[in-house]
Amino acid sequence: MGSKFPELFEKRFLLACSGGLDSVVLTHLCHESQLDFALAHCNFGLRGEESDLDEKFVSELAEKIKKPFFLTHLDTLGYVNKHKVSVQMAARELRYAWFKKILKENNIPILVTAHHADDDLETFLINLSRGTGIDGLVGIPSKTDFLCRPLLPFSREQILEYAKSNNLEWREDKSNNDTKYLRNKIRLEIIPALKELHPTFLDNYKNTQSFLRQTSKIADHRLQEIKKKLFVKESNFTRIAIDKLKELEPLSAYLYGLLNEFGFTEWDNIADLLDAMSGKYVLSDTHKLLKDRSFLLLSERQFDDSTQQHFSININQEIVAEPLEMKFTVVDNWDNNTDAIIYVAKKALKYPLVIRKWKNGDYFYPLGLQGKKKLSKFFKDEKIDVFSKKDQWLLCSGEDIVWVIGRRADERFKVKEDTKEILRIEATL
Structure with a gap:
């Protein structure tokens, strides 16, 4: 012993x-x-x-x-x-x-x-x-x-x-x-x-067990090599190229070896997912595997309904801690907007401002473009994957979107030459 x-x-x-x-x-x-x-x-x-x-x-x-x-x-x-x-x-x-x-x-x-x-x-x-x-x-x-x-x-x-x-x-x-x-x-x-x-x-x-364990180690080594090439880790999910998966033979054995640790059991459904329409998915107790154009997106399942959460911001509030860190500062001059910083006309805002998740039917007026655009169409044009869409926060004034946070501000709230009170909004992304 x-x-x-x-x-x-x-x-x-x-x-x-x-x-x-x-x-x-x-x-x-x-x-x-x-x-x-x-x-x-x-x-x-x-x-x-x-x-x-x-x-x-x-x-x-x-x-x-x-x-x-x-x-x-x-x-x-x-x-x-x-x-x-x-x-x-x-x-x-x-x-x-x-x-x-x-x-x-x-x-x-x-x-x-x-x-x-x-x-x-x-x-x-x-x-x-x-x-x-x-x-x-x-x-x-x-x-x-x-x-x-x-x-x-x-x-x-x-x-x-x-x-x-x-x-x-x-x-x-x-x-x-x-x-x-x-x-x-x-x-x-x-x-x-x-x-x-x-x-x-x-x-x-x-003796048979000993041979199986040795074979399993060889297989695990091969699977780890493939995972390093195929599994691309994003912020909150893993992206897997479907065309690369289909090159593996025998495909069913590789699907099992690559995805078994995430609790999946419906292997026929996972194989069908490779040729399914975007938006189709398979669930395990802990994970979700979703088809998104030419990729499978693997993520941990989220069981809280954060789509219903709203976070209010009062007119004199300068710091926001949740759902993400933001800072609101009145400034004298403005610069070009970036992913993390925008400048808006404070007088155009209706308080309290609200941070919330996006929902179907939302639209805004993208800065620099003419006319309004549905967020779903904006996401599609920007080639934003479904998991990133799910996690997208909006800064809103009343029913109007001020900022698709981290992506695009709204034209209606932009700073003009005669704007007297400029609000600089910074988000920690």
């Missing part, structure tokens, strides 16, 4: 202990190695008295080995009803959220769990049954940025043998024998049949 997980010998860590065979063995190993750790136990409240006895067992174990003990009681069924997820998924999300909270509050850098080789195989078979790419087949990682799984190389049989040889006691969770849960069915019925077909099945699986 020391060679593969040296950090466990150097830093304090949190050990997740259910009271079952695997976590009790891991606790014993860490204690015998004189490591610095605390135990954490979740009571999910799913098995009545049995859950309480698990809690009591782990509490007494922590006291016996003189280790700090963290405990929580979780409303698992309430979470299931609220979020419409399975009991097992609810338990996972609840416990990891609590573990991370404990790590942060106590300045503990590492969480240790007792996942082993059979858990890894079960996860592989679950992902295989549901359909997955290579990321779902490479197995459970032995390390992440905050998590270590030192028992991952060992089988359930080896762990049981260790427990018996050291006269360890542990709790048995009877729900682990309920085959209505997919993982239990795989553990109790499918894996034993596979091991019966081939006695060295688990060892063969580990």
Whole structure:
């Protein structure tokens, strides 16, 4: 353990202990190695008295080995009803959220769990049954940025043998024998049949995992090279050239490899997006992929409705802090407008001024042009992408647009030779 997980010998860590065979063995190993750790136990409240006895067992174990003990009681069924997820998924999300909270509050850098080789195989078979790419087949990682799984190389049989040889006691969770849960069915019925077909099945699986991880690293290296060429980062989104994407073969595999990390699952819809009309998009839980002429635009989803926000500016107000920094100064002379600075006739303004997002139907009189123009047409002529349009702020006087901020002022408010009060407006873009 020391060679593969040296950090466990150097830093304090949190050990997740259910009271079952695997976590009790891991606790014993860490204690015998004189490591610095605390135990954490979740009571999910799913098995009545049995859950309480698990809690009591782990509490007494922590006291016996003189280790700090963290405990929580979780409303698992309430979470299931609220979020419409399975009991097992609810338990996972609840416990990891609590573990991370404990790590942060106590300045503990590492969480240790007792996942082993059979858990890894079960996860592989679950992902295989549901359909997955290579990321779902490479197995459970032995390390992440905050998590270590030192028992991952060992089988359930080896762990049981260790427990018996050291006269360890542990709790048995009877729900682990309920085959209505997919993982239990795989553990109790499918894996034993596979091991019966081939006695060295688990060892063969580990070798296969090693080959898959090596292949995955090669693929990841290739994908990163492509991302550097194709993914052009803008201020709040990433632009991807569709013609360059279409040169990749096999296209479906590259689309998955390039976009899978952003949570997308509707791969047929993403492939169709390449030839769709501008404005079409595909959503994941966290991101949006939108077709904009010859590009795909990738951005994080925004769930607040900022289009309804209005920010007022009073007549004597000189500084504005939100939604962007602006400065209003009365000056004696004016210069040419720039993207960040405009000069207007203050007398033409109706206060309070308002900063707001643009909406369909908005129009203005672009400075230097004759007549009015719809903002949607202005954006199109200026080749402004849809994400930039979405984030566009306007400075308005009553219903009239004074400035499409950062782009064009309005002709109606321009400074003339006889203007007596000139207002300089500067925005930090």
